[in-house]
Amino acid sequence: MFPIRTSIVVFSAFIFISACIKLEPSAPDSNNVLDGPLAELNHEQMIQHMHGDAAFNDAIFTSENGLGPVFVANTCASCHAGDGKGHQFTSLTRFGQSDSTGNLFIGKGGPQLQNRAIPGFLPEQLPFGVPFTKLVAPAVTGLGFIDAVTDADIIAMADPTDADGDGISGVLSVAILPSYVIPRNMAIPQNGYFICRFGKKAGAYDLVLQTAKAYNQDMGIISGYEPVDPHSNLAGDPEITAQTIQDNVFYQKTLKAPLARNQNNSDVISGKQIFINIGCVTCHKKELKTGHSTISSLSEKLFFPYTDLLLHDMGSDLDDGYTEGSAKSSEWRTPALWGLGLSKNSQGGNYFLMHDGRATTIEQAVLLHGGEGSKSRSQYNALTETERKKLLIFLENL
Amino acid sequence: MKKYLFLILLQLVILTSFAQVDTSLFKTIAKDTSYKNNLMNMDAVYSRPFLNYSKSPVSIGGYLEANYQHLGTNGISEGHQFQMRRMTLFIASSIKNRIKFLSEIEFEDGTKEINIEFAAVDFTFNPMINIRGGILMNPIGAFNQNHDGPKWEFIDRPISATQMLPATWSNVGFGLYGKKYSGNWIYAYEVYLTNGFDDRIIANNANRTNLAATKANKNRFEESPNGEPLYTGKFAIRNRKIGELGLSYMGGIYNKFQIDGFNIDKKRSVHTFAIDFNTTLPVLNTKLIAEWAMVVVDVPPTYSQQFGDKQYGGFLDVVQPVFKKQMQGFHNAVLNLACRFEFVDWNVATFRETGGNIADHIWAVVPAVSFRPSQQTVIRINYRYQQQTDLLGNIPLRTGGFQIGFSTYF
Numbered sequence: 001m002f003p004i005r006t007s008i009v010v011f012s013a014f015i016f017i018s019a020c021i022k023l024e025p026s027a028p029d030s031n032n033v034l035d036g037p038l039a040e041l042n043h044e045q046m047i048q049h050m051h052g053d054a055a056f057n058d059a060i061f062t063s064e065n066g067l068g069p070v071f072v073a074n075t076c077a078s079c080h081a082g083d084g085k086g087h088q089f090t091s092l093t094r095f096g097q098s099d100s101t102g103n104l105f106i107g108k109g110g111p112q113l114q115n116r117a118i119p120g121f122l123p124e125q126l127p128f129g130v131p132f133t134k135l136v137a138p139a140v141t142g143l144g145f146i147d148a149v150t151d152a153d154i155i156a157m158a159d160p161t162d163a164d165g166d167g168i169s170g171v172l173s174v175a176i177l178p179s180y181v182i183p184r185n186m187a188i189p190q191n192g193y194f195i196c197r198f199g200k201k202a203g204a205y206d207l208v209l210q211t212a213k214a215y216n217q218d219m220g221i222i223s224g225y226e227p228v229d230p231h232s233n234l235a236g237d238p239e240i241t242a243q244t245i246q247d248n249v250f251y252q253k254t255l256k257a258p259l260a261r262n263q264n265n266s267d268v269i270s271g272k273q274i275f276i277n278i279g280c281v282t283c284h285k286k287e288l289k290t291g292h293s294t295i296s297s298l299s300e301k302l303f304f305p306y307t308d309l310l311l312h313d314m315g316s317d318l319d320d321g322y323t324e325g326s327a328k329s330s331e332w333r334t335p336a337l338w339g340l341g342l343s344k345n346s347q348g349g350n351y352f353l354m355h356d357g358r359a360t361t362i363e364q365a366v367l368l369h370g371g372e373g374s375k376s377r378s379q380y381n382a383l384t385e386t387e388r389k390k391l392l393i394f395l396e397n398l
Numbered sequence: 399m400k401k402y403l404f405l406i407l408l409q410l411v412i413l414t415s416f417a418q419v420d421t422s423l424f425k426t427i428a429k430d431t432s433y434k435n436n437l438m439n440m441d442a443v444y445s446r447p448f449l450n451y452s453k454s455p456v457s458i459g460g461y462l463e464a465n466y467q468h469l470g471t472n473g474i475s476e477g478h479q480f481q482m483r484r485m486t487l488f489i490a491s492s493i494k495n496r497i498k499f500l501s502e503i504e505f506e507d508g509t510k511e512i513n514i515e516f517a518a519v520d521f522t523f524n525p526m527i528n529i530r531g532g533i534l535m536n537p538i539g540a541f542n543q544n545h546d547g548p549k550w551e552f553i554d555r556p557i558s559a560t561q562m563l564p565a566t567w568s569n570v571g572f573g574l575y576g577k578k579y580s581g582n583w584i585y586a587y588e589v590y591l592t593n594g595f596d597d598r599i600i601a602n603n604a605n606r607t608n609l610a611a612t613k614a615n616k617n618r619f620e621e622s623p624n625g626e627p628l629y630t631g632k633f634a635i636r637n638r639k640i641g642e643l644g645l646s647y648m649g650g651i652y653n654k655f656q657i658d659g660f661n662i663d664k665k666r667s668v669h670t671f672a673i674d675f676n677t678t679l680p681v682l683n684t685k686l687i688a689e690w691a692m693v694v695v696d697v698p699p700t701y702s703q704q705f706g707d708k709q710y711g712g713f714l715d716v717v718q719p720v721f722k723k724q725m726q727g728f729h730n731a732v733l734n735l736a737c738r739f740e741f742v743d744w745n746v747a748t749f750r751e752t753g754g755n756i757a758d759h760i761w762a763v764v765p766a767v768s769f770r771p772s773q774q775t776v777i778r779i780n781y782r783y784q785q786q787t788d789l790l791g792n793i794p795l796r797t798g799g800f801q802i803g804f805s806t807y808f
Contacts (some may be wrong), residue, residue, distance in 0.1 A: 025796035027473025061602035078704060087790050088751045116702050119653060123700045228647040348754060348790035
């Protein structure tokens with residue numbers, strides 16, 4: 001038999017250990033991480049969110065389950081780590097289109113370069129002399145809010161002829177939709193074209209299109225939606241189900257909006273005022289609202305993304321000569337600035353900002369604003385040292 | 399409160415597991431202890447406690463490992479986990495004076511995985527020349543051959559040995575081994591040709607170069623994936639007063655480069671190098687066990703750097719007996735304090751795009767208390783703290799928590 005004394009020792013050891021469960025590493029403050037679901041999801045929504053989470057973060061593609069044969073990366077999370085911005089290791093290269101007449105390399109490797117291949121296959125080479133651009137992945141948090149903004153609100157922000165004379169126009173990006181994309185209820189077509197909002201050139205209408213294309217073009221995974229393999233240019237059997245795509249889309253829609261930090265700090269407050277004063281808000285619109293949504297926490301809500309979802313001419317330095325959809329090669333969609341300060345946490349500790357990650361500090365990003373952005377850049381340059389510091393502190397806390 | 403109920407229940411389970419068994423039918427084969435000093439890592443498969451029934455030439459043995467754990471990663475925990483990690487059965491027999499057979503069958507995680515870890519026949523010609531054939535454990539590092547749970551003070555197996563090197567890694571093949579004695583020194587060698595790795599090492603769910611991924615190939619005991627042998631060789635030297643040092647190599651072609659005689663890729667190699675060392679320091683009797691290894695894989699440059707072409711890592715176990723005495727009716731009960739330090743860099747390289755370092759590394763520290771009522775049984779309490787940094791070098795994932803379990807030969 002086991003003596004009483006030993007039992008007591010063993011028992012106290014367990015009590016001690018159970019107290020030590022508190023020694024487990026704690027979760028980082030949710031304000032400091034981008035990932036995490038919306039606060040008010042019901043159980044059913046949470047289940048689908050978790051399925052989508054697995055598709056986005058855990059589903060690893062290899063030659064065993066459909067990767068490639070040519071590809072850029074093998075999971076969504078390898079480019080959007082922690083739902084945040086990507087690293088230049090997984091930049092996408094797009095090529096073959098310099099104006100709105102369309103891409104000359106469709107069916108010939110375009111629009112996207114698959115620069116990697118599974119063993120035994122050769123990756124694509126960039127055709128000599130074509131216009132191209134490199135894109136680092138944007139964060140995917142808060143996309144449900146962006147998705148639920150009404151076309152009417154986007155149209156209201158646009159000012160294609162610069163009617164108000166502030167030097168900033170703001171143009172809609174429009175496109176014809178593939179048959180599998182279902183237009184939103186509140187869609188307001190423009191002569192048969194639909195207003196697009198996702199992607200650096202706002203070339204993608206919605207998250208279904210963006211996701212189906214990401215599987216196809218970024219990973220070489222074909223689906224019922226995008227059945228043509230980028231290597232063979234032939235249609236094949238789906239390598240993922242429509243359900244997986246829908247779950248993945250639901251996951252992205254139900255990720256929380258990035259939370260701003262230290263909003264009561266006096267430098268943050270004055271930095272924000274400077275941001276407004278020097279005209280950054282003309283494009284980086286502080287506040288947008290959603291229309292009706294079946295997900296209650298996304299329905300008719302105010303949110304703070306700091307974007308107008310419109311295209312702006314950003315000048316020749318940012319003009320790579322490549323474009324897509326109705327955008328000009330010098331035009332880029334205003335990126336949301338929410339979560340900006342957390343960007344480096346998914347980029348290996350360094351910032352890689354602007355479409356291709358060429359800016360490694362927030363200040364460099366501001367100084368790269370040309371074209372419609374040059375006026376506010378000059379105003380930034382005219383700020384005193386302390387004012388600039390405050391503006392940057394505000395941006396870091398977004 | 400629920401937590402405490404669990405713990406009380408757990409304690410009951412442990413208490414009842416000490417109930418009496420009539421073991422008088424079996425006799426444990428007495429070990430020749432003068433021989434003990436000659437034992438090296440390569441002898442681990444045979445230097446286990448075996449039970450013999452009456453006069454039968456067949457002896458059996460085995461071990462069992464089970465534990466409780468509560469681990470959390472960045473604030474998220476799987477909760478209370480009761481795990482039956484493995485039960486292993488050995489059957490050995492001396493067929494003739496110089497011919498012996500041993501098999502080891504392992505049930506992992508209940509019956510999720512059932513593996514023949516070892517099933518080989520040894521023919522002894524003289525101490526320098528023995529032939530071994532069958533399913534054998536490739537002698538890379540020391541842990542692969544010397545992996546029995548009851549020998550270790552830690553519930554988790556070393557990361558570098560099981561996730562970088564693929565322990566337990568056994569294959570069909572044959573080879574030679576032998577020993578030479580000279581004063582206090584023993585020199586030993588092993589060389590084997592076996593089946594080897596396959597393409598899974600760079601196409602797997604770990605999403606990194608992972609030699610252990612080949613173990614998912616259920617056909618590997620029946621056919622070589624590419625018709626190329628895996629070469630394994632080890633040289634070890636032991637001084638009876640100091641300790642043992644081993645140098646080992648394992649390598650070959652891993653990819654399927656031909657189908658029906660037609661080339662589909664060039665031949666791609668994998669090389670692994672390991673150094674292992676163990677000793678017991680004088681005076682304090684501190685035991686040190688260390689192993690360090692490197693993996694070099696020919697990954698096509700047009701594939702993804704997600705799958706690295708170089709990895710290295712290892713572990714150091716420090717085991718300090720605190721007291722050894724008659725305790726609760728156990729004659730030679732020992733209480734140890736121990737600590738394991740381990741590290742693996744899964745991808746030693748820099749990004750071609752930025753020149754920045756590819757991180758993807760893990761380190762862990764595992765302090766432990768172990769109680770050995772006898773040599774064959776260990777009850778151990780571990781606290782694990784580990785940090786895994788991703789490829790890009792972002793803020794690491796931190797894991798920590800307690801593990802309590804036992805492992806015993808039977």
